[in-house]
Amino acid sequence: MTYENLDAKLVNALLDNGDASLRSLAEQLDVSVTTVSNHVSALEDEGVIRGYTPKVDYDLLGYDVTAILQLKVEGSALPDITDRLRTEKQMVSVYEVTGDYDVIAIGKFTDTDGMNEQIKRLLTDPEINESNTSVVLNSVCENEQFSLEVDD
Amino acid sequence: MTYENLDAKLVNALLDNGDASLRSLAEQLDVSVTTVSNHVSALEDEGVIRGYTPKVDYDLLGYDVTAILQLKVEGSALPDITDRLRTEKQMVSVYEVTGDYDVIAIGKFTDTDGMNEQIKRLLTDPEINESNTSVVLNSVCENEQFSLEVDD
DNA sequence: TAGATACAATGACGTACGAAAATCTCGACG
DNA sequence: CGTCGAGATTTTCGTACGTCATTGTATCTA
Incomplete structure (x- = not known):
């Protein structure tokens, strides 16, 4: 071996x-x-293994709603926006991406009201030109870490 | 306490x-x-803690490219598609969502060529009506598990 | 020669057990 | 109607025991 x-x-x-x-x-x-x-x-x-973490079931803790935000941002303001998103505690993932939008962010919320409020507050930022929110209906899989290939 | x-x-x-x-x-x-x-x-x-897992740095293992796929799917074919995406090993998250698209999936690949090939293969499915791929330029944060509120 | 292995010693670890403390339940009484 | 308190239940704690991870040394192998 x-x-x-x-x-x-x-x-x-x-x-x-x-x-x-x-x-x-x-x-x-x-x-x-x-x-x-x-x-x-x-x-x-x-650094291949960067530590260990419990797998926390946020659903069970009341974070029922997952939303995926897509934002178009003024190019120069990108670092500001991503920084701000990252400091929002409930943001799970924040990506800068190619394509129609500049930023894709995934967040978890306790209810749709809280989600709407928080997202509305975020989108008041004048540096965000356009936004698009998708609410998750069903998580088929989430944050799965796939196994590595082994050639025997 | x-x-x-x-x-x-x-x-x-x-x-x-x-x-x-x-x-x-x-x-x-x-x-x-x-x-x-x-x-x-x-x-x-x-079930609040569903087990423990090492935090694997896929970047270090050569999975440099992260892509976010958005798909429009024939309603009746949705389970088929999500099932198929889930069994694709490199898919990290697969969500059924509201909004412009029906499915949003996040995958990791070793290079853009491999990514293109795999995505192309996926999209030959006739039940996928439309698709949109965003490539991640920068992961500001990924799969962060946020801490819970404590009132002292 | 460098990496893998076996073995032994040591300190740290998880868990089971019984005792102590805190909390809850609910009827009696002022 | 509100308060109290004895019994029951839950939660916490300290101890003890067997297991585990770690380290160092010596041996083996490619």
Whole structure:
């Protein structure tokens, strides 16, 4: 088994269960605990694994509404706008993009009223020329981290 | 300190560091290890915390290109399309939405060529009436999990 | 020679258990 | 009608125990 395959398998195993103990990983991949420890540490040091996080179910916490905002922005104002969006706590993702719009942002809200209010407030910004909001009806999948390819 | 505040603080502490030990959480929040253990277990059982996952840096792994697809789909074909998108490994998020388009999907690719090919293949589907692709120039933030409000 | 492995020692960790404290329930009484 | 308090329930806490991750050393392999 090559080094890189082991790393990919480790990442995949951790994506499956971020809590997995080094021992269980060692058994699963048929290598020693020490090797697993070394490789996982290396992945963390390299930044491939940038830490661990609980998967929080925001739906259960009352953040029922997800909205996708698309904005056309004055070119020079782009950093201002993205900065402002990022500091909005409930913004999950903010992208600068090519295409019809300049910015696409995804946010989560407790209800449509709160969403409308917050979005309205955002859109008062004179540097936003045009906007388009899509409300999510159904999240087929969200923030899925896909597994890496392994050639055996 | 109320029960709910403790839970919110625990979630926030774990969002800050999903690896935090029960002991460090206990010290940080000034409660006993047992209390932390009970509450974290409860949060996991309730589904508020749906598990733990490593934060994988796909950029570092060569998935440089992120694209946002918007599709108009024959109403009856919507489940087919979303199903198919979900099974595309590199799709990170797939939403059914209101607005100009019916589906918004976010995917990651190793290069623009691969992206174009994969997207072209997807769009041959006759049930997709119209599509629009935005390529991400800059991810201001991505899949940020925001912290919960705590009233002290 | 560099990387992987096995083994042992140590300190940290998660969890189960019983005791103590806090909170809630609800009828009795002023 | 409002207040009180005993019993019951829930929550919290400290301790103890077995498991785990980590580290260092020595051995093996490509």
